[in-house]
Amino acid sequence: MAIYHLRLPLTEEDVKKLKVGDSIYVSGDIVTARDDAHKHALHLKEKGESLPVDFSKLAIYHCGPIMRKNEETREWEVVAAGPTTSSRMEIFQDKFIEAFGTKLIIGKGGMGPRTTAACEKFGAVYGMFTGGAALLAADKVKRVKEVHWLDLLGMPECLWVLEVEEFGPLLVGIDCHGNNLFEENAQKTRDALPQAYQVIEQIMEE
């Protein structure tokens, strides 16, 4: 369970050396994308239209931040920016990784078998940031670089390109070797159900 400090975009070598259980801190550019952004990006790609950002060079951050425009500078600022539940993106993520060559997905709560397969096939990893820790995340953002699709999708759903420094720790939950920490834990949880039921069965007998 190693700790790494990495520059974005991750290289192929970076991705290969990461294993589930490792912690990483990343510096560079990330872009927020949730349900609608994934859907819209894939739709544009399918129609052969151009995209406003190069997803192959950015880490994808499952996040719908609170942003505020500074009255004086007219620049956007991050108020709060923790991760959103990644499993909602499970229906898009494999196609997204295939279409754009994204190497790092950041979110929380883990993802499923489709994403795991895509990470293995195309060389990508999934890292978890502490859910709800929106200020710890916001304080790692150095600058809001760009915003796209704000009018189309609204503040939580649009693309915010953020320059981050030492963004983490991200717990590697899916690596490119076919491992998925969250799926393993889910199986352990299912296996522990009889033990949990026992407490209830005992109290019912009393």
Next chain:
Amino acid sequence: MMQTATLETIIEDTAVELLRRAATSLPKDVFAALEEIKKEAPTESALLQIENIVTDARIARESSRPMCQDTGIVSFILSVGDNFPLKSKLKDILREATRRATKEVPLRPNTVDFFKGNSGDNVDPRGYIPFFYIDLVPGDEIKITAMTKGGGSSNIAKLGMLKPGVGLEGVLKFAIDAVAEAGPKGCPPYRVGIGIGGGEDICMMLAKKALLRPVGKRHDDPEIAKLEEATMEAMNRLPIGPMGVGSGKTVIDVNINLASRHPASLPVGVVFSCWALRHASASISKDGNVKYMEY
């Protein structure tokens, strides 16, 4: 008697403040419970997650910033006294407070309509959000609780219309299954509210309202209190832990509300709160005196 217009302003200002407090300041009982979980963290990975959570909550309170970017869907729980002079106007006042809080706190605009898009102000153009739970009580004051609930923990809620034959044992196993299925998706450690009986809508409401009880406050009925403790112990046997790292406590507390049921039905609602359980309360007298509850 106070001018109604002045009272309206006081209610609006108070509700804005309640939404600010809810979004930025984790209730003290919840914070204390999380610190306790931190002390007991059995592994480094569990400790790291719970430490991040506690630190985030502390920074939020100190800097008066929202602890989580998902400031949720707003609901108000109102106990309106017989002699409190404002009644039907309350809804519009609280809608306006929600619009203001969205800008002033700020809250994330979270009300999305399929046809009209995101309203941008957390008020549903069709009138359903903020949602109002209204109770009529004796007296001349109003008690307002503002509750903001994030989407992640709402998505893992469960409704079961069980067969009455499975009994209470079946009900509690259903709630345990809900936690197992939720895993880390809704940001544990969780508060779990269980509503039993009533009907398909009533059990969900009872479950949600159970989340407002102080941490560690057991049900008045000792038999139900016993079930709460057992269910919590059972849920904490599941190896989920803070953020699903696989170890450490999964559940902060379990609270049950029980209502009578139709003989042919056994409705059960399981409602979760993420670690960031957000609510704040105040009472306002008909003379406009505001008393905030400790938070």
